[in-house]
Amino acid sequence: MDIEKKRNQESITVEAAMEHLEEVLHFVRRKLKKTEGRMQDRLVVEIIVEELFTNIASYAYGENTGRVTVECRISQEASEVMVVFTDRGMPYNPLEHEDPDTRASIEEREIGGCGILMAKKMMDDVQYEFRDGKNILTIRKYME
Amino acid sequence: MEEKKTVEAMERIDASHAPVLEEMLLKAVEEPENNHIIIDMEHTVYICSVGLRVLLTIQKKLRRRGGTMVIKNVKPQIMEIFDVTGFSGILTFE
Numbered sequence: 210m211d212i213e214k215k216r217n218q219e220s221i222t223v224e225a226a227m228e229h230l231e232e233v234l235h236f237v238r239r240k241l242k243k244t245e246g247r248m249q250d251r252l253v254v255e256i257i258v259e260e261l262f263t264n265i266a267s268y269a270y271g272e273n274t275g276r277v278t279v280e281c282r283i284s285q286e287a288s289e290v291m292v293v294f295t296d297r298g299m300p301y302n303p304l305e306h307e308d309p310d311t312r313a314s315i316e317e318r319e320i321g322g323c324g325i326l327m328a329k330k331m332m333d334d335v336q337y338e339f340r341d342g343k344n345i346l347t348i349r350k351y352m353e
Numbered sequence: 354m355e356e357k358k359t360v361e362a363m364e365r366i367d368a369s370h371a372p373v374l375e376e377m378l379l380k381a382v383e384e385p386e387n388n389h390i391i392i393d394m395e396h397t398v399y400i401c402s403v404g405l406r407v408l409l410t411i412q413k414k415l416r417r418r419g420g421t422m423v424i425k426n427v428k429p430q431i432m433e434i435f436d437v438t439g440f441s442g443i444l445t446f447e
Contacts (some may be wrong), residue, residue, distance in 0.1 A: 311439025
């Protein structure tokens with residue numbers, strides 16, 4: 210099955226699979242260069258994008274395949290970054306789910322949920338909505 | 354006297370590099386006498402949960418053997434990730 214890749218200025222659409230992660234990061238990295246942000250802030254946005262893309266690639270479509278659109282917008286003043294992940298996978302609001310226990314002992318510690326936890330703590334805003342059959346997850350970061 | 358082995362972590366501990374780091378660390382602690390490892394993160398500017406998983410795996414492995422794992426030269430933004438995820442409570446830093 211041929212999955213077409215749409216690439217325009219504001220978004221990239223790929224199959225929700227790890228083999229496309231680099232492509233998505235490359236796209237986001239290019240957009241981030243247009244911000245006034247410090248290198249470490251840009252890297253944090255990339256890390257969150259990797260985490261959230263990985264989650265969608267791993268879980269959104271279950272056994273099937275599907276597409277995900279990653280939109281990246283930089284505000285006029287180049288001070289705010291917004292990244293929107295849109296997929297048609299099973300309805301899932303990651304914000305509704307309990308965070309992993311960050312005070313768990315080493316033996317009990319789980320990795321799952323770290324991505325969304327990082328997004329919540331390190332981005333300035335995280336929003337989710339389910340609209341027109343699509344999961345829409347939006348993260349925003351203000352770049353100093 | 355037990356020697357400490359130092360492994361230098363790469364700049365980006367992401368999905369493609371985390372397995373490489375894991376292999377490096379597993380190799381370094383392969384011999385039972387190599388029970389104390391130092392991970393130097395001087396060059397690391399990026400880490401995501403796959404990287405955290407690698408650190409957790411090695412930490413648990415050494416702990417079970419009565420060994421130690423210490424991470425040094427952690428940059429502030431990486432430390433923030435450790436703090437936010439609670440990993441700063443599990444890992445040992447120098």
